[in-house]
Amino acid sequence: MSIFVKMPFARSNETGKIISITEANRGNACNCRCLSCNTPVTARKADRTWHFSHRTDKTSTDNECYYSPVTAIALIIRQQLPTLQECDLDDFAFDDISWEIDIKKHGVLIGGYTKDPIRKHTAAIDIPFPGSKAFDSDLLTSDIDIILTIDTTTMANTLYAKDTKPTLLGPDEIFQKLLENWEHWVTMLHSSSVVEHNEDERKETGKIETQTVESIYFNKPPKPQDQNLQLCACCQIQPSALGGGILCNDCVRKHVGTTFQNLTEMVKSYK
Numbered sequence: 001m002s003i004f005v006k007m008p009f010a011r012s013n014e015t016g017k018i019i020s021i022t023e024a025n026r027g028n029a030c031n032c033r034c035l036s037c038n039t040p041v042t043a044r045k046a047d048r049t050w051h052f053s054h055r056t057d058k059t060s061t062d063n064e065c066y067y068s069p070v071t072a073i074a075l076i077i078r079q080q081l082p083t084l085q086e087c088d089l090d091d092f093a094f095d096d097i098s099w100e101i102d103i104k105k106h107g108v109l110i111g112g113y114t115k116d117p118i119r120k121h122t123a124a125i126d127i128p129f130p131g132s133k134a135f136d137s138d139l140l141t142s143d144i145d146i147i148l149t150i151d152t153t154t155m156a157n158t159l160y161a162k163d164t165k166p167t168l169l170g171p172d173e174i175f176q177k178l179l180e181n182w183e184h185w186v187t188m189l190h191s192s193s194v195v196e197h198n199e200d201e202r203k204e205t206g207k208i209e210t211q212t213v214e215s216i217y218f219n220k221p222p223k224p225q226d227q228n229l230q231l232c233a234c235c236q237i238q239p240s241a242l243g244g245g246i247l248c249n250d251c252v253r254k255h256v257g258t259t260f261q262n263l264t265e266m267v268k269s270y271k
Contacts, residue, residue, distance in 0.1 A: 006051035008168055009072045010034060010041050018072070018079055020170040021050045028055065035072050050168060069156040070130045073174065074111070077127050077150060078102070080175035081112045089146045090191045091242065091252075092121045093264040106139040111150075119244065121145050126189070128152055137189040147190040150178070155185050233270040243267040 010032035012019050021043060024030035030043035034054060041052040082099045097114045104110070111127030126135040126149035137147045159169070159177065169177070178185060232240045234255070238248035243263055247270065252263060260266040 006049055008051060010052040018076055018171050020168060021052055022168050023170060035075055036068060068130050069160045070152050073155050074127050074129045074152045076171045076174050077178065078111060080171055088262045088264055089123055091263055092146055094121060108136055108139050125150060141190050145192040149187050149189055151185050246270055
């Protein structure tokens with residue numbers, strides 16, 4: 001599917017932010033630059049399809065660049081990702097988080113990286129540009145709990161299909177489309193066990209010195225030497241390991257998705 005489209009986005013010289021053609025002043029008063037080649041553009045809002053176009057009064061735009069919607073989407077996601085301050089990724093809940101954009105770890109460039117300030121869970125998101133180097137998630141699995149990749153090409157193909165008039169969306173609406181279609185456009189590359197993560201965290205603080213790996217992973221009833229362990233707030237039978245150490249694996253599997261929409265909601269109910 002081809003994605004050659006007129007430019008619906010440009011970067012504002014005033015704010016440095018990516019804006020939609022719907023937000024721009026008409027003509028050269030838009031004061032914007034092309035996302036791909038960084039040369040001045042004009043906002044054409046008299047045409048049937050509003051769009052940005054390279055300004056012809058600049059010698060630097062004698063040869064127009066190739067505008068890629070994939071590039072625009074990858075940049076927009078980077079711009080909007082910091083607005084996502086709470087989320088559930090796999091079994092991990094992230095609250096009151098901030099994102100680092102285009103950060104390198106173990107030689108791998110990560111589009112977005114965050115760490116929960118309380119639980120210390122970590123997440124990395126690959127946000128590829130056209131022709132980006134293959135993302136080597138294997139180099140990151142020792143340090144990062146959740147590793148995801150966003151299919152920016154499929155996003156572009158879906159939102160800007162050939163021979164169709166594209167809906168003029170703002171950057172915030174593009175990001176909302178991503179959240180609404182998360183399961184279609186985002187792939188999980190790696191996910192650590194929440195149970196394993198909690199075990200490691202408690203070992204570091206010396207809180208589970210008597211708890212065996214066997215009882216953590218398989219939720220067997222506590223052995224006599226484990227009688228001081230905290231029991232699940234839901235069933236009061238199994239040792240707790242999930243949800244910050246208040247719920248057992250069986251109860252989470254039983255109730256998340258049925259009684260509760262997600263793990264965060266269940267944790268709040270039993271706190």
